[in-house]
Amino acid sequence: MRNKNPNKLTEDIELTPEGVEKNEINWFPGHMARAIREIKEKLKSVDIVLEVRDARVPRGSGNFVLEETLRQKSRLILLNKANLADPKGVHLWTEWFKKNGDSFIFIDCFDKGAMKKMMALARSIVDQKRKESNPDSYTPKSNLKLMIIGLPNTGKSTIINQLANRAAARTADRPGHTQVQQWIVIDKDLELLDTPGVMPPSLESDEHGLWLSAIHAIPDDLVGEEMPAKFLVDYFKERKSKELKERYKLESLDLSTEAIFLHIAKIRGCVKQKGLPDLERVYKLILNDFRKGDLGKCCFGLPPEMK
Ligand SMILES: Nc1nc2c(ncn2[C@@H]2O[C@H](COP(=O)(O)OP(=O)(O)OP(=O)(O)O)[C@@H](O)[C@H]2O)c(=O)[nH]1
Numbered sequence: 001m002r003n004k005n006p007n008k009l010t011e012d013i014e015l016t017p018e019g020v021e022k023n024e025i026n027w028f029p030g031h032m033a034r035a036i037r038e039i040k041e042k043l044k045s046v047d048i049v050l051e052v053r054d055a056r057v058p059r060g061s062g063n064f065v066l067e068e069t070l071r072q073k074s075r076l077i078l079l080n081k082a083n084l085a086d087p088k089g090v091h092l093w094t095e096w097f098k099k100n101g102d103s104f105i106f107i108d109c110f111d112k113g114a115m116k117k118m119m120a121l122a123r124s125i126v127d128q129k130r131k132e133s134n135p136d137s138y139t140p141k142s143n144l145k146l147m148i149i150g151l152p153n154t155g156k157s158t159i160i161n162q163l164a165n166r167a168a169a170r171t172a173d174r175p176g177h178t179q180v181q182q183w184i185v186i187d188k189d190l191e192l193l194d195t196p197g198v199m200p201p202s203l204e205s206d207e208h209g210l211w212l213s214a215i216h217a218i219p220d221d222l223v224g225e226e227m228p229a230k231f232l233v234d235y236f237k238e239r240k241s242k243e244l245k246e247r248y249k250l251e252s253l254d255l256s257t258e259a260i261f262l263h264i265a266k267i268r269g270c271v272k273q274k275g276l277p278d279l280e281r282v283y284k285l286i287l288n289d290f291r292k293g294d295l296g297k298c299c300f301g302l303p304p305e306m307k
């Protein structure tokens with residue numbers, strides 16, 4: 001469903017008792033409320049939850065609806081796609097997560113070394129909890145059951161495939177690909193539960209919505225490509241991104257966003273009939289380039305006390 005008010009991403013959201021909202025942009029359709037219920041139901045049967053977030057939006061790609069529940073369980077926050085995140089931002093958020101006391105790790109899930117480190121950390125969290133609850137007769141747990149949760153498109157199924165070393169779960173470069181929970185047995189010592197991506201039922205601000213649209217947690221057809229594309233060009237312009245400049249052969253970054261759009265339309269042949277610029281194609285192109293990391297690295301939002 002397209003947002004009826006394209007200048008506003010967030011609407012006042014009314015929650016029903018089941019947690020299903022009634023707002024104009026429906027990024028929280030019925031199946032997400034069901035997915036949240038099913039996550040809560042399965043918590044008892046797993047040793048630890050791996051909460052996958054996007055390293056480019058370390059806090060804003062969490063889900064406040066599950067926060068309270070997850071705090072009562074062993075949980076490791078995986079900040080995935082760290083290869084696309086700005087190292088300065090990663091450093092600031094690392095300090096914040098440490099201070100906050102949450103277990104976390106920044107990873108690029110295609111990096112075998114990082115995945116090994118992540119699994120060792122997950123095992124140590126489970127063992128630590130067992131030790132605390134049973135100090136006298138503690139034994140490490142050999143067969144682990146993990147549940148992978150997180151916002152759509154954060155890389156949950158890809159992480160499972162990397163651990164399995166095969167295409168055990170279906171993946172795609174778009175949100176909402178996994179629709180049902182699926183157990184994947186890696187070997188006798190490791191079982192993973194893949195779950196459908198779930199969005200929080202409301203967002204903090206319009207900017208928060210733009211971050212999640214940019215990283216493609218929110219499908220493009222819900223809000224359109226124009227606002228996220230404008231946001232991204234402004235963001236990288238402000239940071240004097242040399243990737244932005246080089247990618248689109250810009251003479252200077254001291255141009256208006258509209259002038260940059262027109263320039264891209266010209267050099268990339270995005271033209272409609274009668275020679276008019278096809279801006280819709282330009283917006284799509286910018287989003288695609290950004291998602292591949294071709295406009296530069298980024299980190300959206302600062303830790304709370306630094307705002
Ligand atoms: N650059 C980069 N891309 C990644 C990484 N992890 C996953 N991806 C890509 O992100 C896209 C989404 O991956 P999925 O594993 O399908 O994401 P998901 O969280 O399972 O998505 P849903 O099932 O829709 O909730 C795919 O195109 C992956 O190749 C990563 O660490 N770095």
Ligand SMILES: [Mg+2]
Binds near residue numbers: 158178196197
């Ligand atoms: Mg998936």
